[in-house]
């Protein structure tokens with residue numbers, strides 16, 4: 001893996017996605033959002049509705065390393081239905097990296113959905129340790145509704 005800017009040298013997903021301190025970059029009243037995606041050269045975001053055929057092991061390693069740096073991972077419900085999401089942080093090593101960065105072992109899973117028609121077998125923190133879902137302040141009006149649906153989703 002090669003870093004091109006600000007200097008040209010070899011690097012690694014672990015180096016690129018460590019000590020990023022996104023929370024320090026956020027305005028006090030706003031979340032700090034980063035986007036990570038993969039695309040084919042001709043602009044496709046999936047092959048037969050899955051990203052797997054488009055990405056390499058290195059892409060996936062960077063993707064999982066980035067998850068060690070954030071409070072939550074936001075995903076569209078269509079993606080959850082197409083990709084069958086497992087636990088957001090895949091290994092003890094990655095959970096340890098999150099703790100070292102001052103974060104909880106697992107990030108919040110934030111699903112963008114109007115219908116909440118989600119697979120019943122999602123392995124997300126609420127479903128792992130029984131913790132109640134935590135919503136950002138701008139979503140707390142729907143907290144009760146979502147909490148009820150989260151129980152259904154387990």
Ligand SMILES: NC(=O)c1ccc[n+]([C@@H]2O[C@H](COP(=O)([O-])OP(=O)(O)OC[C@H]3O[C@@H](n4cnc5c(N)ncnc54)[C@H](OP(=O)(O)O)[C@@H]3O)[C@@H](O)[C@H]2O)c1
Nearest residue numbers: 037038045049050051076077078079082112113114115116
């Ligand atoms: N190339 C990449 O890096 C990459 C990354 C991520 C995903 N993908 C691929 O993208 C595909 C999924 O695409 P998608 O079009 O289904 O998009 P999506 O963003 O995953 O999900 C769309 C869903 O978002 C919800 N939504 C949209 N607008 C909303 C609104 N205003 N309010 C509330 N909810 C809203 C709706 O959920 P409900 O229907 O539940 O209401 C809608 O069905 C998958 O095949 C996935 O593999 C590729």
